[in-house]
Amino acid sequence: MLQAINLTKKFGELVAVDDLSFTVEKGQIFGIAGPNGAGKSTVYNLITGFFPFEGKLLFNGEDISGKKPHRIAQMGIARTFQVPHTFPSLTVEQALSVGSRFGDNTGFDPEYVDHLLDFLDFQEERYNLTGNLDLIGKKKLMIGAALATRPKLLMLDEPMAGSNAHEIQDLMEFIRRINDEMGVTIIIIEHFMKVLTELTETLLIIESGSKIASGDPDIVTSNKHVVECYLGDAYASDN
Amino acid sequence: MGALMAIIYGGLALMPIFVGGTDHLMHILIMILIWGVVASCWDLIMGFAGIFSFGQVAFFVIGAYASAIVANKFGIPPIFAIFVAGGITAAIGVLVGLPCLRLKGAYVALVTFAVHMILEPFLKGPMGRAIGTGGSRGILTIQPIEIFGFAFTPDHKVAVFYLTLVLAILCSIIILMVIRSFWGTAFLALKDSEDFSASLGVSAFKYKLAVFALTSFLTGMVGGFYGHYVGMLSTRMLGIDLFVTLMIMLVIGGIGHFPGAILGAIVTVTLNEMLSPLGSYRPLILGGLVVVLVLFLPDGVIGLVRRFFNGKSKIQEADA
Structure with a gap:
């Protein structure tokens, strides 16, 4: 690959x-x-x-x-960063949409974003600003936004x-599930x-x-x- | 966002009923509309896209001169000339934007302000005179906008006001649509983290140049409109006064809180007029006001308005 x-x-x-x-x-x-x-x-x-x-x-x-x-x-090819990067001005849903809108060659897919919110267990945080997430939340958000590009x-x-x-x-x-269920190759x-x-x-x-x-x-x-x-x-x- | 904008413009539209007979007040209202658009454009590029462009006044002046020259030299009707001027300003905006792509923060401010600094000697110098800027004398006669034989001269302030209102609403709707679309999301994402955005497929090159092009187009067009309204132009606008006043509008309105900039224009222009009897104390008081506002109302007047209508908890949601 x-x-x-x-x-x-x-x-x-x-x-x-x-x-x-x-x-x-x-x-x-x-x-x-x-x-x-x-x-x-x-x-x-x-x-x-x-x-x-x-x-x-x-x-x-x-x-x-x-x-x-x-x-x-x-x-x-999607990636995360060592120091958590988020979009403090955007909600969790919007942040995932950035990946789907700009990184996914098949185009923006709101259903897939919704599916990812389930996958990340983020439905409750959906309309929260990403800057307010805790450290684990921010890391999950980074991975989620990366997954939204369908890497x-x-x-x-x-x-x-x-x-x-x-x-x-x-x-x-979580990483195993990304590998198994989504069939994404992973470098860690x-x-x-x-x-x-x-x-x-x-x-x-x-x-x-x-x-x-x-x-x-x-x-x-x-x-x-x-x-x-x-x-x-x-x-x-x-x- | 849209509802508040409708209330603001709706309120302004009713003003001529009360002050339509007073030319001086009508002129102030027209200028509120014009500065509202210019400040909104500045907010779009600085507050949303996070690009510290300080070339906003320069783009306004470029648009004003371009429209006047195009109309005077080539006989293009002013109503079309302002769009040509918008196009010329957008092209210059993109040229200024290109070097800014490689720079961050304060350095972008330096490059864009340099354009502002260069503009005055250029317009006054031999190169400017060659393209018809009239040198240090300026352009003394600019024909008014004419639609179906009706000339929108300063003598018909109410008519000019409503034409300005139409233009301002059009510009504001464009800005609002851009902010609400995925373009707006891309601008915010790039402002928050360019690396993270790039890793998700956002092209900084494309969206940053686009915001330069769009804001300078609208600013240039409104600048052209202004020139045809007042009928004469000089480089006096490039002084520090207008620049600072625009910045005060943004701060008072709330940076990154569209349509706060329009409210900021209303408050700032009104205050500026009310304080005019104080003469040289006026800038002192305005300056002090800005300090107080930054300390106690970091989200500007719009933050206050939203708190009043929505309760504090919803402010963030409204911004998102």
């Missing part, structure tokens, strides 16, 4: 993403992990057209390098950050290794912008190099 070939992004002297290649298969949940500043979010910004870069990105065989963010959204690929950037154990369980269940950046090993089929570990391991999450997380540079001794002794 998504093929990254020799992605490289330099900010001046700093090489944020260094010759990175990976492939995301249709239908899977693909995890990306790595220490802070490893370039995970930068990879998202490259895929969604926010920064120019060297290398090549193929989405269903089509080259998407150099396309503008809104064009990429319309092609079927083929959804990229989540640390959806669990700032959540307690109970909320993490809920969010994991996450720090909680347990979330990644339980949720993902393929895990990519990056450090300083380059790949240090990828493959089956159980095998990757037992990789000695990964444990050393990222997971730390505590995790090693856990297993």
Whole structure:
């Protein structure tokens, strides 16, 4: 579905993403992990057209390098942001409608927006301003608006950050449902290794912008190099 | 929104019954209608789309000069010339908007205000004279708008008032429809978060240029209308007075609370006239009033009106 070939992004002297290649298969949940500043979010910004870069990105065989963010959204790649973004001036329903109206190639579909409000358990919040939602609500809204574009690929950037154990369980269940019921391929950046090993089929570990391991999450997380540079001794002794 | 607008314009439409005989008051009413549209356009681009464009007065003056020149030089009837002027102003608006796409916040204000600053020397200079601005003398004779042989000159204030009212209502309906349509939603979304909007498929390029084009078209057209009404033009309007007065209208009306800007125009123009006996103390009092309003009525007069009619809980809903 998504093929990254020799992605490289330099900010001046700093090489944020260094010759990175990976492939995301249709239908899977693909995890990306790595220490802070490893370039995970930068990879998202490259895929969604926010920064120019060297290398090549193929989405269903089509080259998407150099396309503008809104064009990429319309092609079927949706994303969320690490810091929750909402539209404080818009209601929950209007915010979802923005995704449906502008991001969905088949056009605005109020019934689908209504369906999403059910799916997100947001019917009661429907006419509330998004700025008044709590943190979990804002994250769900971001995911909901992204889903309103009818994406083929959804990229989540640390959806669990700032959540307690109970909320993490809920969010994991929610992400599984998006994958199963809607058939959306998912890439997820996450720090909680347990979330990644339980949720993902393929895990990519990056450090300083380059790949240090990828493959089956159980095998990757037992990789000695990964444990050393990222997971730390505590995790090693856990297993 | 629509009901309040109908009440405002309905109320204004009745005014000539009471003051139709007093030319001075009719002129004030006409100017209220004109500034109401200009302030509403400013509100659309700044309050809704979140673009800090400070070129509103410049667009008004460009429209006024363009219409007068087009009518004087090419003999186009003024009623059509104002639309041509709107088109010319929109084209200039888009040109100004292009560099603003790459800028944020205060930098947009700087670029757009630069247009305002450049305009006066341009109109007074040799380039301006070459296209017929009359240099520092200005344009002294501009023919009035004529419809079916009737000339809307300053001598027929009531007639001019109703023609202005029709134009103002048309402009306001256009603004209202844009705000209520998905365009308005796109403007608000872009104002709140450009990145989030882009990730959902909203083209900042398209909608930001569109708002520049639309607001400068309407402002330019109304500017043209103003020129044909008063019959002469100079660069005096580009002074800081009008700019500040318009800004006061927006603040008093409530930024981002259409049709607050129209109410703001009514209140500001009226106050300005009432305070005129105070001479040089007038700006001082207006300035103090703005400070008080910003502190105690951040949503402007419209916030007060809505609180009065709906109760506080519904204010946010009405805005959405």
